[in-house]
Amino acid sequence: MNMHCEIQEFAMPSTHTTRKSMRGATAALLLVATLAGCAPAAPPANANIQEIMLRASALESAGNYADALTDLDALLVLAPDNPDAHILRGVVLTALGRADEAAGDFQTALRLRPNAATILAMQAIAYAQSGKHAAAQTDLSRALQLGLGEEQAAQVRKVIDDTAATQP
Secondary structure (H helix, E strand, O other), rough: OOOOOOOOOOOOOOOOOOOOHHHHHHHHHHHHHOOOOOOOOOOOOOHHHHHHHHHHHHHHHHHHHHHHHHHHHHHHHHOOOHHHHHHHHHHHHHOOHHHHHHHHHHHHHHHOOOOHHHHHHHHHHHHOOOOOHHHHHHHHHHHHHOOOHHHHHHHHHHHHHHHHHHHO
């Protein structure tokens, strides 16, 4: 994505601005730039984990999966045990049609956050899209035991059923 971006007006923060509020401003600016389609292809070298996660999430929400994946890969170099990064990376990989890889990220997230029903549900979807319907059903059953809501379970069941019907 090579876009020309113009910022019409930008007020410099006062000299009394704290370092913490500057980081927040940087995160907000990254988010706004990302949503406007003006963000750089990778996070700035001085961005912190929270800023990178925020940017990756905004990119994923905007459907910019390739750039979100780039950010998440960079984030996981800095924080390999960040379960939220693994979850979002799994979501992005699933959207990119790389369900086998996504399942690996969900497995890592489950190792870091055991017994999380929603992660099991996401892993079930990745397994279903990979053609591993028995594993998908097992994860869905376990997620229900752990408290996954019926509405979410119905959505996962639909994905499992739809992929089973279309895959050999």
